[in-house]
Amino acid sequence: MAKDVKPTRKELMRIEDRIELSEQGHDTLEKKRDGLIMEFMDILDQAQDVRSDLEDSYDEAQHAIDMARAMEGDVAVRGAAAALKEHPEITTQSKNIMGVVVPQIESSKVRKSLDERGYGVMGSSARIDEAADAYEELIENVILAAEVETAMKKMLNEIETTKRRVNALEFKLLPELHDNKEYIEQKLEEQEREEIFRMKKIKAKKEEEERAEREAAEEEEEPATVAADD
Secondary structure, eight states: OGGGSOOOHHHHHHHHHHHHHHHHHHHHHHHHHHHHHHHHHHHHHHHHHHHHHHHHHHHHHHHHHHHHHHHHOHHHHHHHHHTOOSOOEEEEEEEEETTEEEEEEEEESOSOOTGGGSSOSTTOOHHHHHHHHHHHHHHHHHHHHHHHHHHHHHHHHHHHHHHHHHHHIIIIIHHHHHHHHHHHHHHHHHHHHHHHHHHHHHHHHHHHHHHHHHHHHHHHHHHHHHHHHO
C-alpha cells in the first residue's frame, strides 16, 4: 500500500491526521466494547436467573395441569380453558443500552382473578385454579425470558461488531497508516539529502567558476603590469 502513496509533506500531514483520528476512534471503541461486555455480563446473570425460573415454572405448570386432568378430567380442563375471554396483551417498546436498541416487552391481562377467567366459581375446582395460576406465572416468565434473551443476543452481536472494528483499526488500518507515514518520512529524508547534495554540487561548481574567473583576471593583469614596468 505504501508504494501507492505520494511522498509529499501534504500527504504526510493528511496521514498524521488520519492516525490521530483512528487512534481516538480505537480508544472510543475499546471503551464501548468494555462497557458493552459489562452490560452483557449483567444481562447474562439475569438471563440465567430467568431461565431457571422459566424451567421451574414450566415444571410446576406441567405438574398442575397433570393433576387437574387426573382429578377433574380432560373435558373439565378443556372447558375451563375455552371459557377464557380476555387473552393476554403484549406491547413492545425499546430502550437504549450504550447505543444498542433492545426490546422492552410489557404485558397485561396475564394474571386474572377467578371471575375474570370466565369459567365461574361453581364450574371450577381448586385443581383447575392451581393449574390456571401456574400457567399464568409461566406466561409471565416466558415474556420476561423473551425480553432478556433478545436483549442478550443484540448485545452479543454489538460486542462482536465492535470487536471487529477495534481489531480492524488495531491490526490493519493503524499499521498501514504508520507504514505509510514511515515510507513518506524516509522518502522525504532521501529527497532532502539529495537536495542538500545537489546544492553542495551547485555551490562547489559556482565556487570553481568564480575561482577560474579570478585566475583568468589575474592572468590578464600580469602582462599589463610587465608592459608598464618596461
